[in-house]
Amino acid sequence: MGGLIDQLARAWQGGPALPSADWQDLLRSPQDAYAVQAGLAERLGWQPSGQPQFWKSGGPDRHSPLSHAPLAPSGVRQAAPNQPVHFGDLKWRHPGAEAEIALRLARDLRREDLTGLRREAAAAWIDAMAVAIELVDSRWQEAGAAPALLRQADCLSHGGLALGAWHPYRPLDWSTQKCELQIHEAAPLRACGSHSLGDPAWGLLDWLQHACHQACPEGQVLPAGSVVTTGAWLVQAGLQAGDRVSARFEGLGQIELRL
Secondary structure: OHHHHHHHHHHHOOOOOEOHHHOOOOOOOHHHHHHHHHHHHHHHOOOOOOOOOEEEEEOOOOOOOOEEEEOOHHHEEEOOOOOOEEOOOOOOOOOEEEEEEEEEEOOOEOHHHHOOOOHHHHHHHEEEEEEEEEEEOOOEOOHHHOOHHHHHHOHHHEEEEEEOOOEEOOOOOHHHOEEEEEEOOOOOEEEEOOOOOOOOOOOHHHHHHHHHHHHOOOOOOEOOOOEEEOOOOEEEOOOOOOOEEEEEEOOOEEEEEEO
């Protein structure tokens, strides 16, 4: 795995994208892909001890295994009031945008806190939510056509994350939640209740279990303030440097970014 970790780390730091054919036979399982993720996060210093971590988590439906990935802190950016978030300093290969809801961990979480924790109680560990735009990208030459395990190893094709204002977390009827994703002045994409899991908090327990066991050695904690973005409501591919992207969730706020 070390060779793949080395090459992905170079690509994350601005090096050339990798041909998937050179690596597609290396990974045999999701566990192999997670091992590459963990090595990449360690190599690039994404999760300093005691500091909040950044993650993405999600899946196609409630009947399929969820997937998770650590995020590079340098690409996670908090919006200032009424100001766009700028990402022009990052190198983009195949950028796309996803309108999402991010959640924030209220307090330090230890492995033992997960004992007996039920899915419906996991949201008690969250104190805030925010409208977000995840920028997706790839370190593979084939981008979204690369094999699934290679895309998982590449942190689920993450590129960057723009976070809007934080609001106290509360359960909502997400089936009626309206959202929009707009590029420049084009007609916005619109959806209602379009989250694949029906509720951004539904997969929290899966993420907490993964993050605690993957990124927190025995005796350490998943720090308070850690953030997870929870899956797309709307998706727009084919973006270019200089594009302006905005997302709005009715009643929850909006955010704008510029590539």
